[in-house]
Amino acid sequence: MRANRRTDTKPELALRRALHRLGYRYRKDYRLDMDGGRRVRPDVVFTARKVAVFVDGCFWHACPEHGSKPRANDWYWGPKLVRNVERDRINDAALILAGWTVVRLWEHIPLDEAIGTVVTALGTGRAPASATAPTSATAPTSATAPAPTASVASPDPIAAPDPANPVDLAAADPGDPPEPIPPAADDSLG
Numbered sequence: 001m002r003a004n005r006r007t008d009t010k011p012e013l014a015l016r017r018a019l020h021r022l023g024y025r026y027r028k029d030y031r032l033d034m035d036g037g038r039r040v041r042p043d044v045v046f047t048a049r050k051v052a053v054f055v056d057g058c059f060w061h062a063c064p065e066h067g068s069k070p071r072a073n074d075w076y077w078g079p080k081l082v083r084n085v086e087r088d089r090i091n092d093a094a095l096i097l098a099g100w101t102v103v104r105l106w107e108h109i110p111l112d113e114a115i116g117t118v119v120t121a122l123g124t125g126r127a128p129a130s131a132t133a134p135t136s137a138t139a140p141t142s143a144t145a146p147a148p149t150a151s152v153a154s155p156d157p158i159a160a161p162d163p164a165n166p167v168d169l170a171a172a173d174p175g176d177p178p179e180p181i182p183p184a185a186d187d188s189l190g
Helices: 010-021 074-097 111-121 166-170
Strands: 044-046 051-056 101-106 150-153
Touching: 010 044, 010 051, 010 111, 051 074, 051 111, 074 101, 101 111
Parallel strands: 051 101
Antiparallel strands: 044 051, 101 150
């Protein structure tokens, strides 16, 4: 299992390159220390905007469309994959409680869709003034309604968190316009 990368996977690198090309600056594999001692390492972190992006592999995070269950050593792999998914949900809930927006992307979704989802979660709906967004990006219509292949969860100070489904925490009145997130100074750092 040494050949399995924890960071810098091909889908993650493609997403980071595209975001950088659009003018976004972020931290990669940045450790976030949550209250209660929990440590979370999102793949891409926009610290000032409090957006954490995870690019999940279909096997390791049990994708409902492409995830496969190993036949050999099922006694080990079954519980291992379940624990991975449970840990993801607990980390999502901890981040949401701390006021972060969580974006989970499957490795199989198209790059344009992934970029659109991240840009929407950043709250601008478009790229910075110095860059232009790709025309074929398909962003979800609402940051609170997850797409079938990607999910965005935002903090909701009114609702109590449900660790089993952190996306439900972001449910807001669909008629409410999203609040713009002002650009921050530390997102421009490497």
